[in-house]
Amino acid sequence: MANQLSLSIDRSSPVPLYHQVVQGIEAAIHSGVLEPGSRLDNEIDLAAQLNLSRPTMRKAMDELVRSGLLVRKRGVGTQVVSSQVRRPLELSSLFDDLSNNGKKPTTDVLSFSHVEADAATLTALQLPAGSKVYHFTRLRKVGGKPLALMENWVRDDITSMDEAQLSSEGLYSILRRGGVNFRLASQRIGAMIANDYQAPLLEAEVGSALVTMERTAVDDTGRMVETGHHVYRADSYSFEMTLVQR
Amino acid sequence: MANQLSLSIDRSSPVPLYHQVVQGIEAAIHSGVLEPGSRLDNEIDLAAQLNLSRPTMRKAMDELVRSGLLVRKRGVGTQVVSSQVRRPLELSSLFDDLSNNGKKPTTDVLSFSHVEADAATLTALQLPAGSKVYHFTRLRKVGGKPLALMENWVRDDITSMDEAQLSSEGLYSILRRGGVNFRLASQRIGAMIANDYQAPLLEAEVGSALVTMERTAVDDTGRMVETGHHVYRADSYSFEMTLVQR
DNA sequence: AACATTCTAATGTCAGGACAAAGTATTGAC
């Protein structure tokens, strides 16, 4: 079962060794060098082949198992699962997702204000009473076709923003440039019926199906940075994810 | 910053040390002993306090960071994020989820057959032409109220099943007892409008919003075990999850 | 007082070793 996956490790590179291994195996799987179902060499041999220690090799494989590309079984070995399973949902904005897929998203800023937060927003962002937030509504289109209607509230003590920025790039890239390091987000996905306000904007019929998402994002200092309520046309958007059993 | 979280580690227990630490810290966070925003002692001290090595302590904290309960920052320390963020979506059945929350779900088996798989199912489960599968439709109720309408296809070369089993327990517990070790599932969540068939069964209006989920589950040998198409009443169900930045 | 430099504390990465536990395959007894 010697599956020679000729990876090359660059010890002078600033990217961690285990991460180089992760990238190498990912590439091998996606390119078809490692076929679904094939067995890898055992951890010790693999580590020896790459002149790495076993813990480093294990850390790399841990990540691949977590992301669902590999499957391990004690006493048996490690197998490649199906390469066709999709990547797990990531912490990124819709704008980035679309851009990365070669699409050209555009944004219409329907409203923009810098106002005192209402009670619900204060709770969601855990802000003291009287705090001000940016509040805006955007319509995202791809190829001229409306895809998503997005309402967001962003705390104003991190970076300033204006309408022009929002219409030319994604919210998350603005915030990242403002020094925000996102760490996690909790979100809820559901469904609703397009109402009189949403339907014309999304160029859909009143009563057609929409996917809803509510999200609150937290940065590395534990601050709640942003909360939003988005709706997507159900005929052009859905959430894909991979769940991994621990 | 000595945050005495008096955990006790049982070295004779079969549960791994790092997992005992995970459970202990989780409990401390949920019970409020560790408040959101508070800083933990550094890894080395914590390990010393519990008479553990640093790698073991780190592995425990890694898991907590991954699940979104802790946030680490190099040169600074480790903080508790927010106790109110929910646990990530897990690989379990709706039946288990409801049971664990103290609900009493019931299941009506609307149809059940053991037939040759159609083309779409053969593809989804990656089976050879002519394979037979179990195909059934179930209606799940909680407190007498319909919640979900579920259509599933299960390969028949793992365990046999019948209508009676399905009406008394969840699909996943049947499969687990049949020796299936689930490893991962890929799923897609979207929305649709209730049609003439779905609406009366779910006791909803035709045209009301439904959350849709398509899922294919893979076991530890890489076999596609089950695929299904579920719809949920949007007014009583949504998917909650936590995304963690890697 | 403002700025650059140095120091310190904490997490991040990596090594090498040891033993435990779980499956699988082999061997042996009947």
Next chain:
DNA sequence: GTCAATACTTTGTCCTGACATTAGAATGTT
């Protein structure tokens, strides 16, 4: 030939040790 006991392979857990990197505080210089 069948079944149970044994050996082997592979992953799982845990340890000790070392150095790198980063963020922030303290310090010194201009």
